[in-house]
Amino acid sequence: MNAKERDRRRFLKEGVALAGLAMGAIRSANGQAPGSEQPGIRPGKFRAYGERSRFETAVRMQKSPGSSSSFAPLQDQMGIITPSALFFVQSVYSSGDDPLDIDPQQHRLLIHGMVDRPLTFTMDELKRLPSVSRIHFIECEGNSRFSIRGKNDAGVAETAQEIHGISGCSAWTGVLVSLLLREAGVQKGASWLIAEGAETNKMVRSIPLEKAMDDVIVAYGQNGEALRPENGYPVRLVVPGWDGNINIKWLRRIKVVDQPYMTHQESATRPSLRLDGKARWFQWEMGPKSVITRPSGGQRLPSRGFYEITGLAWSAGGAIRRVEVSTDGGRTYKDAQLQEPVLRKAFTQFTFPWNWNGEETVLQSRCTDERGDVQPTLAELGKIWGVTPEYWQATTNHINHFNPIFPWKVTREGSVHNALF
């Protein structure tokens, strides 16, 4: 057994352990065995920085042993806000120094290039500027591809976390890029910017000026407090609705330019190949996607009877207008209830009452955004790509922007499984 195989097996084992946790979660109404090792903390004892109850066990899942990248436990998320401590982490160029330990007093944001006034901001200066707080999702462009059997190099993905957990939604606080660029004075002919992080390899991505001026945020806050180090402390870019990869963390530089810079990410790794061998450049917008998070893969329904089906829906196209749920494998759909708030380019929670009769069935959801774009079936997505669904299983091509309707199969025993293929 080589090292890779060992890693894979370890991953699978951990996956099973996580599935066990998830199982406990849906059974929490029946009383779950408490966590044990942590010392008891008496209620009422002062805690300068709060911790959750020792009975709560939702955690990020490491992408692979030794990796700093991780998936968020979407199946345990309550409402639309992903807690900072559970927000997914994908660091493309981590080389052992992640999370970065950046002193905010030393950190600078440089704005230069095709501007009248190049500017360097300290964190204190950024925080003096007019700010916004907005709720937006961030989703890795490769999210959900592990739903494809045989696609996950670490084994079969079963849970909402393993399949869809490279996404999250938070309240971001910071300064609009449009404000910063107005301060610097964008010159005629400028049409793009490049944004660069401060990590060892200085991740850099190109962004069209139209998008930057529309709604991009230079964010220093997440969910009411400073960003966590692994998510870009002290300051990052939030590019609402677009590929997670473009939301540069540890932001140190914005250069205004007149063309895309075709960085390594943009030229060598991100474009997705068509069947004719041509590559799609910059797709950016994450399409309408909905996921039932409860019940979801790896969980177990303890008995027949009532369950509230709940899930999350989001789209770069704006607000979610409608989510429909099917409890019969897509033969019929009924409208789910959208829970407030329903915000543009943010997670929207949906709920749907359901009585399980104990028979095998398939649960799935589809959403429609404010543009009228509907989450496609696997076959419909195949048509857009110009492929049959088998293609996704067979190819080693980089699969991104993968948002078909996701089915969960419920067995007679009450176990729930990924049933996409």
Place this chain on the structure above:
Amino acid sequence: MRCFNLFVPVLALAACVAALAQTPTYNLGRTPSAEEIRAWDLVIGPEGKELPPGSGSAKEGAKIYEQKCPQCHGPTGAETGPGLFHRPLVGGKGTLNTLRPVLTIGSFWPFATTIWSFINRTMPPGEEGSLSADEVYALTAFLLYRNGIIQESDVMDAKSLPMIQMPNRNGFVPPKLEDIPDLRKRGCRGGACP
């Protein structure tokens, strides 16, 4: 001012950009020195405007490659396998329209400047930024040569590198860089582009 919608016509967009060139409102931040900007301005665009002085050939690059690169990229850059980087740097021609595409510098990368930029900023891991400009030009030349794009004796510098026509330059949609931002015109919908 919400004039920057993704799909505003080009003329309106130009007007918006012009309107931006105004006096600052908050007067925060300081003016960076030219040296501060130069020290960070190390991302090289397709035209190579940011390329520094220096030069190198594949012959010189082969020696540097041999010292610093085989540990991850194999003896010739064409190798993958246990312990090596999962994507080869060399080869892959004719694989892009197959189920197992091999994306290398030669088979896929559209601009030679990206090679220089990436090596300079990220290689070798743990010693990023340790290579001199000459060494980066030489390594770039070596990889171009290994991919059959230039001759072994060709010298790469700030002038010659941006002129290199990469084999897969026309392998992208949309082909023109200026057509990229208009997702609607490209026929993108619901997060997918044709």
